[in-house]
Amino acid sequence: MASILEESGFDPHKKLKVVGTSPVKLDGFDKVTGRAKFGADLALPGMLVGKILRSPHPHAILKSIDTSRAEALPGVMAVVTRDDLPDQIQGSGDGDLTRNVMAREKVLYDGHAVAAVAATSESIAKEALKLIRVEYHKLPHVIDPVEAMRPGAPILHEYLRTEGIKGAGDKPTNVVERQEFAMGNIQAGFKQADVVIEREFKTNPIHQGYIEPQACVANYSEAGRVELWCCTQAHFGMRDNLSVILNIPKERICITASELGGAFGGKTIMYAEPVAILLSRKAKRPVRIVLTRSEVFRATGPVSGTHSRIKMGITRSGKFTAAEAEMVFQTGAFTGSMYYNAPQCMFTRYDLQNVKAVAYEVVSNRPKVNAFRAPGVPPVVFGVESVVDELAQAIGMDPIDLRLKNAATEGYVTVYGEALGPIGFVQTLEAAKNTEHYRAPLGPNQGRGVAAGFWWNRAGDTSGRLDIAADGSVHLTLGTIDIAGTRSSISMMAAEELGIPLDRVSAPAIANTDQLSYNRLTAGSRVTFSSGVIVVDAARKAIAEMRRRAAGIWHVSEEDVVYADGFCRVAKPSVGNFMPLSIADIVKQGGPISCESAMVVTGAGPGFGLHIVDVEADKETGAVKIVRYTVVEDAGKAINRRQVEGQYQGGAAQGTGWALNEEYIYGEDGRLQNASFLDYRMPVASDLPMIDTVIVEVPNPKHPYGLRGVGEVPVVPTLAAIANAVTKAIGVRPRELPMSPPRLLKLIEAAGKGKP
Amino acid sequence: MASILEESGFDPHKKLKVVGTSPVKLDGFDKVTGRAKFGADLALPGMLVGKILRSPHPHAILKSIDTSRAEALPGVMAVVTRDDLPDQIQGSGDGDLTRNVMAREKVLYDGHAVAAVAATSESIAKEALKLIRVEYHKLPHVIDPVEAMRPGAPILHEYLRTEGIKGAGDKPTNVVERQEFAMGNIQAGFKQADVVIEREFKTNPIHQGYIEPQACVANYSEAGRVELWCCTQAHFGMRDNLSVILNIPKERICITASELGGAFGGKTIMYAEPVAILLSRKAKRPVRIVLTRSEVFRATGPVSGTHSRIKMGITRSGKFTAAEAEMVFQTGAFTGSMYYNAPQCMFTRYDLQNVKAVAYEVVSNRPKVNAFRAPGVPPVVFGVESVVDELAQAIGMDPIDLRLKNAATEGYVTVYGEALGPIGFVQTLEAAKNTEHYRAPLGPNQGRGVAAGFWWNRAGDTSGRLDIAADGSVHLTLGTIDIAGTRSSISMMAAEELGIPLDRVSAPAIANTDQLSYNRLTAGSRVTFSSGVIVVDAARKAIAEMRRRAAGIWHVSEEDVVYADGFCRVAKPSVGNFMPLSIADIVKQGGPISCESAMVVTGAGPGFGLHIVDVEADKETGAVKIVRYTVVEDAGKAINRRQVEGQYQGGAAQGTGWALNEEYIYGEDGRLQNASFLDYRMPVASDLPMIDTVIVEVPNPKHPYGLRGVGEVPVVPTLAAIANAVTKAIGVRPRELPMSPPRLLKLIEAAGKGKP
Numbered sequence A, B: 001m002a003s004i005l006e007e008s009g010f011d012p013h014k015k016l017k018v019v020g021t022s023p024v025k026l027d028g029f030d031k032v033t034g035r036a037k038f039g040a041d042l043a044l045p046g047m048l049v050g051k052i053l054r055s056p057h058p059h060a061i062l063k064s065i066d067t068s069r070a071e072a073l074p075g076v077m078a079v080v081t082r083d084d085l086p087d088q089i090q091g092s093g094d095g096d097l098t099r100n101v102m103a104r105e106k107v108l109y110d111g112h113a114v115a116a117v118a119a120t121s122e123s124i125a126k127e128a129l130k131l132i133r134v135e136y137h138k139l140p141h142v143i144d145p146v147e148a149m150r151p152g153a154p155i156l157h158e159y160l161r162t163e164g165i166k167g168a169g170d171k172p173t174n175v176v177e178r179q180e181f182a183m184g185n186i187q188a189g190f191k192q193a194d195v196v197i198e199r200e201f202k203t204n205p206i207h208q209g210y211i212e213p214q215a216c217v218a219n220y221s222e223a224g225r226v227e228l229w230c231c232t233q234a235h236f237g238m239r240d241n242l243s244v245i246l247n248i249p250k251e252r253i254c255i256t257a258s259e260l261g262g263a264f265g266g267k268t269i270m271y272a273e274p275v276a277i278l279l280s281r282k283a284k285r286p287v288r289i290v291l292t293r294s295e296v297f298r299a300t301g302p303v304s305g306t307h308s309r310i311k312m313g314i315t316r317s318g319k320f321t322a323a324e325a326e327m328v329f330q331t332g333a334f335t336g337s338m339y340y341n342a343p344q345c346m347f348t349r350y351d352l353q354n355v356k357a358v359a360y361e362v363v364s365n366r367p368k369v370n371a372f373r374a375p376g377v378p379p380v381v382f383g384v385e386s387v388v389d390e391l392a393q394a395i396g397m398d399p400i401d402l403r404l405k406n407a408a409t410e411g412y413v414t415v416y417g418e419a420l421g422p423i424g425f426v427q428t429l430e431a432a433k434n435t436e437h438y439r440a441p442l443g444p445n446q447g448r449g450v451a452a453g454f455w456w457n458r459a460g461d462t463s464g465r466l467d468i469a470a471d472g473s474v475h476l477t478l479g480t481i482d483i484a485g486t487r488s489s490i491s492m493m494a495a496e497e498l499g500i501p502l503d504r505v506s507a508p509a510i511a512n513t514d515q516l517s518y519n520r521l522t523a524g525s526r527v528t529f530s531s532g533v534i535v536v537d538a539a540r541k542a543i544a545e546m547r548r549r550a551a552g553i554w555h556v557s558e559e560d561v562v563y564a565d566g567f568c569r570v571a572k573p574s575v576g577n578f579m580p581l582s583i584a585d586i587v588k589q590g591g592p593i594s595c596e597s598a599m600v601v602t603g604a605g606p607g608f609g610l611h612i613v614d615v616e617a618d619k620e621t622g623a624v625k626i627v628r629y630t631v632v633e634d635a636g637k638a639i640n641r642r643q644v645e646g647q648y649q650g651g652a653a654q655g656t657g658w659a660l661n662e663e664y665i666y667g668e669d670g671r672l673q674n675a676s677f678l679d680y681r682m683p684v685a686s687d688l689p690m691i692d693t694v695i696v697e698v699p700n701p702k703h704p705y706g707l708r709g710v711g712e713v714p715v716v717p718t719l720a721a722i723a724n725a726v727t728k729a730i731g732v733r734p735r736e737l738p739m740s741p742p743r744l745l746k747l748i749e750a751a752g753k754g755k756p
Helices: A030-031 A068-072 A093-100 A120-130 A145-150 A186-192 A235-246 A273-283 A293-299 A341-345 A379-396 A399-405 A425-433 A486-496 A527-554 A583-590 A642-658 A716-728 A740-751 B030-031 B068-072 B093-101 B122-131 B145-149 B186-194 B235-246 B273-283 B293-297 B341-345 B378-395 B399-406 B424-433 B485-498 B527-554 B583-590 B641-661 B718-730 B739-752
Strands: A048-054 A062-066 A077-082 A112-119 A133-139 A175-183 A195-203 A213-221 A226-230 A253-257 A287-290 A306-314 A320-330 A357-362 A445-454 A459-469 A474-478 A561-564 A567-570 A593-601 A607-618 A624-634 A691-696 B049-053 B061-067 B076-081 B114-117 B133-138 B175-183 B195-203 B217-218 B226-230 B251-256 B285-289 B306-314 B321-329 B357-364 B446-455 B458-466 B476-478 B561-564 B567-570 B593-601 B607-617 B621-634 B690-694
Touching: A030 A486, A030 B593, A030 B739, A048 A120, A048 A273, A048 A293, A048 B306, A062 A112, A062 B235, A068 A273, A068 A583, A077 A120, A077 A273, A093 A235, A112 A120, A112 A273, A133 A273, A145 A320, A145 A357, A175 A226, A175 A341, A175 B195, A186 A306, A186 A320, A195 A379, A195 B399, A213 A273, A213 A293, A226 A235, A226 A273, A226 A287, A226 B458, A235 A253, A235 A273, A273 B561, A306 A379, A320 A341, A341 A357, A357 B446, A379 A445, A379 A642, A379 A716, A399 A425, A399 A445, A425 A445, A425 A607, A425 A624, A425 A691, A445 A716, A474 A486, A474 A527, A486 A624, A527 A561, A527 A567, A527 A583, A527 A593, A583 A593, A593 B567, A593 B593, A607 A642, A607 A716, A624 A642, A624 A740, A642 A691, A642 A716, A716 A740, A740 B273, B049 B122, B049 B273, B049 B293, B061 B114, B068 B195, B076 B122, B076 B273, B093 B235, B114 B122, B114 B273, B122 B607, B145 B357, B145 B607, B175 B341, B195 B378, B217 B273, B226 B235, B226 B273, B235 B251, B273 B476, B306 B378, B321 B378, B341 B378, B378 B399, B378 B641, B378 B718, B399 B424, B399 B446, B424 B446, B424 B607, B424 B690, B446 B718, B458 B527, B476 B485, B476 B527, B485 B527, B527 B561, B527 B583, B583 B593, B607 B718, B621 B718, B641 B690, B641 B718, B718 B739
Parallel strands: A048 A287, A226 A253, A320 A357, A624 A691, B049 B285, B226 B251, B321 B357, B621 B690
Antiparallel strands: A048 A112, A062 A133, A077 A112, A175 A357, A195 A306, A213 A226, A213 A287, A306 A320, A445 A607, A459 A474, A459 A593, A561 A567, A607 A624, B049 B114, B061 B133, B076 B114, B175 B357, B195 B306, B217 B226, B217 B285, B306 B321, B446 B607, B458 B476, B458 B593, B561 B567, B607 B621
């Protein structure tokens, strides 16, 4: 399996016909009209309704579960509990997987699944849940990760010991892991500084904001084969995990991914799917489970909350000398926060030689967290870019100029040891500085902030197929699920490569797990890049095959056949005088063409962005309004411009909610108090201005068209950019999210009373 | 595209581990418990119910259709008529296709579709049909094909002129086509004969007897893409036909074939599918149409009825000297009876040098016929084998000895010009003669009959894929729909080829039309043979790839690596001392393996069978009971013995219904009178004895395991075998089917009155 195209064949001067335009999404109409088939949209004959019983306690020993009365209820076809899942060693990855699906020794958060029923109707299923008797022995709980690190805090996993943690080896801890990334000499670095600023920051967990709740239909066949339909970003990975925790061979599990009604990282792990499979196996009927909104909030993974301490030093002339950080990531009841991204990405974009970043992942009595755009990075960049803003003020330098002066460029070796290739950070900063927005005057009570962000972008195992049918039409089969219209961008690359109109390429099918070899999940801004590489590779194989066939038809050598714009032609008149052969001509004579490609794709290009935001603050109420917003970011090459703009705008919109309003509110009893979109305040259209975008294009030579992922970076700078703007508007610097009216009002009042 | 494996690699001495056993069908339990997903088993959100309005007249001009009142009915979301289908030239293949889907200028049979509605409920849809006003101008009709050939008969297609038909060129006719196959010298042949017998025979149309009515769900997406789910034997062919009659590019049509609840040839063409698509396009909602049983009888294709005249000559010593036949095939309102199979196959199996067979295909006011096992052949073999039986009596020779004396062998050149390869007719006849059954004594009123049959078996365009996942499990994707458990037999060949247990091969997935290149329909006993060849080819590609990888891992040459029983090993110790690498080892290191194969498969081996049947006749009532039945047939090689036995038994069972009871009864008004399984008498378990089977195995060297198709031959001799047995039992020879009690009683009484 090649790791990347032998040669990306990137050519900055190539005239492109399809790539770089803005066609309408092939599947857009079906998605907006609700006609696309989402997770809850499959129905099978005899299908039952599955419902899950959840713990009302944040932390308790699960003494006993009596399901007899539920089983006796007419219409109940199956009941499952922890006893239906094979045991897995506690503390192992598999042990965590199975315990997050269904509580085993203990319940670890409000909403933790303890049992499930399948019944002929939803009302019967709900009734049956009430008939299940669960005996809990309540334990003290802890919600905040910093408290969870304190000696004497309630311990979630008695077996947990962690190297480098106080008392490790002897006493249990809630710290899952500690990671340190460092280079250069921190002490020396800070000595060179004229100004050193050190601050602490706090962010709260937020919801990814997908509209579609997790939903699945499981059918455990009479032959012991699992057919699963669900909305997921990771159907291959889920198959492998299901195989482990259900002890069913992979080849007996086939997962078909539905369309996704939003995901943003929140659909990368399994929740109800294994439960639905177990219910179907017992009931010998298909089972559908659709989580309620409240279940989504209580029992699926939000984004980590963080505490961070950021310290940076700078010279009068504006050169960073050192950066240090310590941070704590809340991961919920089980590991999985991807916190290790934070220390690696938080400072990366500045030409820093002395860096030290220490990160802790800590469990507490909350649902296991899940991914979100640029997992782990935005909440710590909130701190870093806030400090950078203070440093700019301190030395009286324009904040973009300061970033330009310290911008990393090609060849910079990062704290995680990678020498960066050609990148577009400088060009992005310059483009931002040249926007009309950055020079525009501000009104009363308004403030302007800027902040920068970085994400390395991902690639990895990917496969796909390009078929040319007997009529010359092109069909793509992808192993990566479509989010954000990746189908369209990938089809555009196939059309470009083959030199044919986009409408000759059918909307790519998403393969089920039997149809293609393993594909990494759809996440990390890897899909348009990775599946793009796969499709281009497959298209080139198809072109080679067509040239071979044309050479055969004409009895000339392959070298004498050129392919362009959907036709094979002879290279030069001397070869002979043949009518060009179209794709259709060739397959009509030689039969259909099918080219598969599978690689561990590498070469994703790092992405950089700078956000400019103007806010207006109401000092009476503490309310903040976003009045103007511009996202400037390097896309390498925008395959579908409209979609790239959508990514930029979506990132800023989601980051705005994170910055201003979104948070999970837990009561003293450890129960979630705002488990609905009414009480959990996400931004709506009226909360946002039209978000302007500037697409910078510094090509990634590792991709045939030079693209870089654009799904993650757009959210990274938002929190800090808004905080920096708010600081200007109210004269005080918020260091805790969300910057909700009550919290800002406190700050304003405190400042009034002369407090810091 | 290769036309066949470079080398089938057939080895009669190869020790087989999986092939030749009788594992349980992988999907058997799901099918018998009804959990497999059949045509009517898909439901989509917002799905509407489609219903079709059908003509009550056998022949009428369609003057006008007023749908306004139906459209006004609340709950009706769409109404379609002939006006929604693009026009196609009358008399062209496409013209017939579209007119059979929906009547255009005229209705041509009772049940012909004239309009359709989609509504939110079945009751509303039915109500809406009643509100559609259709103005008919009735025309005289004709049901019987022989009458349809007479001068002055009502003409169905005014444009029809046929070469070689009386009045052709000037007057319209109901004869669609005439075909003649001949070789040698008929007159000379009959001169050499000592005995010449000439008889006329008549058979009636029958139903294929599938349990599942045609059903489909169509979803015309907002982007103009057609998603169709239906029970069909020919999803690729249907896609191409839909593309033509709906004028939608192929690449915008994707058909997923459901499991089949029986088909036997009856699901090879489209009926409601295009209507459902048109309704979905208008309603912008998914539409499901499930035909009622009565619609299946009135408006889908039965098997042709036939009239035939058979003349054969023989010498006293028992050598056939000549054979002549003339036959008329009833094809319903449109061509499509595949009648041309009859003159080619009817005498083929006997070493005849002087043959002449003339066949006519004739339209009449009945639904267009459709395929059934060995299309066109059994009803004419009924005549041939009846005459052969009379000839044996005439010269006082044992009927099997007579057939042995005249049996075709390798090298015989058929009337259709093919020189037969190695065939098993002689071995089949010898095996039959050696059965205990053939020697067993008969009881009072009992008679024994034998008859022989032939089918050439089919192959053609086929493609498929074999994937080896990262865990070493094997996944097959086939382009041919599973009927009769072909999934199992094909998986067995993959397991055999790879030398692994069957349970490492997952139940093959059936590709939708986007996932593989074109596949011919599932019919003609082509699938186990053709997809078998494809899967063996793909498996061999996979083995080559594994050897290549193992050689790379060991740094030896590929020639030094042997593959057997799931492991790569070094060919000889001198090469080095390496641990063998399992399939799983190899894919774990090198990544998954995916091998596709697509060919125009050739080399299907002809099949021959002989049936022995004992009947007992009740001369008072004319009722006939099958008391013993043995099917002897050459399978080449039985891949899955239990399934081959099932094919033999199923053919005999279906033929028994054809012989004794099944017929379509039309009234004077041209309307079908027995459109239900209550009034249409199919045999049930209690009508049949346990049917014995003898599997003869004369390998087909063109297949890696020597197999021949076994789906068609088992029905071919049944009609004649039973007729020959009845003749012995009642002393009179029936020459018309079905041999139902009233008809036999007439024969018996007539014979009593000394009539022939």
